[in-house]
Amino acid sequence: MNVNKKTKVKIARYYYHEGFTQTKIAEKLSIPRQTVNKIVKNLVDDGIVRIEIIEGPYFNTELENKLEKKYKLKQVILVDYDDPEEINNLLGKKGANFFESLLNSNTKVGLSWGNTLSSFASNLTKKNYKDVTVVQLVGGSNNLDNSIKADEITRITAEKIGGNSCLLYAPSHVQNKKTKEAFLSEENIENVFNEMNDCDMAVVGIGEMSENATLFKGKYLSKGHYEELLAADCVGDICSRYFDSEGKIVNHPINNTVIGIDIEKLKDIPVVIGIAGGENKHKAISGALKGNFLDILITTTDVAKKLVGEEV
Template sequence: MLNTDDKKMIIKICKLYYYESWTQEKIAEKFNVSRPFISKMIQKAREVGIVEILVHDDSHQTYELEKGIEQMFNLKQVLVVPTRDLNNELVTSAVGKAAAQFVQKLIKDGDRIGVSWGNTLYHMVREFPLEKKGNVKVVPLVGGTGNERTEIHSNQIAYEMAKKLGGKCESLYAPSIVETEQLKEQIVRLPNIASVLAEGEKVDLAIVGIGNPYSMSTMERFGYLTEEVLDELKELDVVADINSRFINREGHMVSHSINNKVIGIGLESLKQTNNVVGLAFGLHKIDCIKATLKGGYIQMLVTDEATANKVINDR
């Protein structure tokens, strides 16, 4: 049993430690005792019930979803963002913020980071904290020029991310998709384009969006996909695009001329990258995510709770 003086001492220590976030070293200096003594008092407080550790686990279900998807698709890591009862705008913000924190922890000094394009990457970068890293460079993995919604283009995303990290960035001054395969071959041979694509092949970390070509498609809105092309892609059972390449339900890149007109690193190169994070959320992305996971293009996934639940439970 603790006497009154010991109990008062322990309460004072715990208030400094838990309420005011003092380190054990600082508390030890204040009371002129050793750090192990403070550690022992904090442990004692738990044992006798002075301190109770309560974890508000609203995320138990999301944890189960994360582990389920990781095991089902042999992924390194999955982040499922709790989004129950949030409207669409708040879901977008929550996923962007969570993705930013997730990616930030993956980045090390000296890393080369590749980024694709799209709304989800834009929201991630907008929420990205200012945290300078040493000798970091951000590289666009796919072209994307034009005057419409420039904030979601790969060059702008690379620039904004590099600014947040205090690093450098490259720019890929080319469209995502060009009119002919011959034009594509001419453009990728240009020295300034070829050098950026070569850097994209060697990134330490890639962050890519997963698109649905038929629903809320950025590529369709930008005029890259005509009705005729969309019909042809449907005939090939295409369900998703990654880095502006189109894949079918089984995760295979389809044999369509549009895949040969893309200026950016290919999906086989993406597979060779050790750390690829895929960002996608919303129920219209379920088949897209499944196809991407089946194809083995990403090792990490960030999505929302409702989508994750469908991915793992809808067979």
Template sequence: MASYEPKLMAKVAELYYKYDLSQQEIADRIKISRVKVSRILTAARKEGIIEVKINYPKDNATRLERKFEEDFGLKEAKIIVSQDASEKVYFNEVAKTAAKHLSEKLGDEDILGVSWGSTLRRVSDYVEPINKEVDIVQLIGNLGSNDVSANTIIHNLARAFGGEYNILPAPAIVDNKTIRDAIISDRKIKEIYEMMNEITVAMVGIGGLNPVSIFIKSGYLLEEDMELLNQAGAIGDICARFFDINGERCNAAFDDRVIGISFEQLKKIPYVIGVVSGAHKAEAILGVMRSGVLDVLITDEITALAVLELI
């Protein structure tokens, strides 16, 4: 790159930034080409004559989002910030943001995989009808008649999107591997499992291994299950696939009882959106981000800060 006199660089920078002249106006004024003005401005930035400072608004989460993106290799982080938000307000705002993000990112060629949980149920309530034909696949079996089961969420999404939806007609967890193997040998279940390999976008919740977990509240995790998972170091799950604080899979016998997408299949999906709200899930969020499964994280400031405190 050509060198320029400091005085010239300072003059061009002043005309451009202080007096708001266009590059062409500067070129005409000091009798040089517009291309040369552009090169002088570039050189001035490199030489430190021009310094860029961004004054972030107090309620702007840009720096926090950038830290998550850089530290965990995310394609995008969306963190909701509010001065007076309660846990309930944050929960709803996270769901609204996720609904909008999903609608914006999905295309007609996409196949959407969906898990379940209270957060995703609320997301499905906020998704507005759009003119896109998106096929939907259920990632994990159901929790009985629980209204946060995947089939309830999928029906809500199917009303918004015009594509086909594919329900996984089975419980999320069964008593043993023998029963699991028998169920997934069914022709219809096999078709769903094959479709899981074609998913291009997934929206998943993140569960924590604590007393408020849906698994525990619904009775799907018994005391002996909890003991087994705790011994394995489990701190959370995605689609009932448990992992530890370092994002490593906890290959407990419990894993053989799950009917749904595998951890390895999740990792192969090109665009996985994790939606979560609640500081009590901080350990689980940290673990799953270290696993490399997520491409996008949508959460709130309180939850995000709780995660960073663990690092």
């Protein structure tokens, strides 16, 4: 049945503006319902209806989509901020909400450490999931505030979601490879590493390379190691694994003295969520993305714009 353009426009108006069903439109215009159905399906292709997505000023779905495509990420979630002091809390809240939307019973989750992960843990809703284990992915340090230590973040997260915590009773950095091997030979440490390798999901922070970074302030790095890493184009770390601007692990002895998950083992975890943001983290996040360390990124809009080459 041939239908002229004016009738198609009427059908469009009845269907989209008036909310008529296709059956009602067919009765009103005395044409078969199958014809109405076919016309409705082709209204966009025929140039009669234009679909426009109206998004609020803070949704940023277009920018998220650009970043997902550029770095082949499963998902990007962006956060806007006014005050840089708010960044960690805003990212932690967003990360906690997203994590809870993914979390199911019978799940093993790995966690790193840092200010953003501390906020993530504190913003989780208290719930009880069945058979959930939270695994510490990197050793600890006595030079950090308790709230940002890996073991504390692991413990709090497990408590919040009603899971069991699997703690790594070892320092994150040791003096030499021999000391590291001694720790790794301990049965309880070996068991934790087996749990790491069995994780279904990981939530990690991304550290920057600067004298203001927690890495340096917490004395994870000596002044000498810090300067050597900078000279090797190191831009950041994930789980105390140091990488350069192209996402390659830096060839430095310190990477051989870290007690924590290996970066390739981290990449084997099915879902790795990275949470970090703020202009100072741009280079570190860029390196992490180039290294394909992440599946999902939760970051700030200013960083996302830089990553896709837009002006901030």
